[in-house]
Amino acid sequence: MIIVIFPTVVLSLPPVFTAFGITYPFFEIFPGTALWxxxxxxxxxxxxxxxxxxxxxxxxxxVLSVVANKRIGVALQSAGGEGV
Incomplete structure (x- = not known):
């Protein structure tokens, strides 16, 4: 759970800053800013x-599809699909 906090903050702060009018060219690469x-x-x-x-x-x-595909494959192979 703690591993997820940092990426969540990093991905969610640029759209929040953009919504309040604080913009930098670097923020444009984040998906939340594009959605905004x-x-x-x-x-x-x-x-x-x-x-x-x-x-x-x-x-x-x-990018997220590749990451998810790798994680699902590893999870299914490690426990034979039990409890997943």
Whole structure:
């Protein structure tokens, strides 16, 4: 549980800062910031959404899919799928 706290804070602070108007170019690589920009553009009825937002979210989805696939495979092999 403690292992999860640091990544959660790191991934959730940039969109919070962006929501309060504190922006840095570094924040744009985080998925929460991309989602914030997507929600903001939908709220203001913008016709076009920046293409970087979609690319950013697709890249994060790919990274997380690879990590999840490896973890599920290891979990199923270690205990034979019992209790998972």
């Amino acid at each position: 920009h997507m929600i903001e553009s939908a709220f203001f009825w913008e016709k076009s959404i920046n293409g970087w937002i979609g690319i950013n979210l697709i890249l994060w989805f790919g």
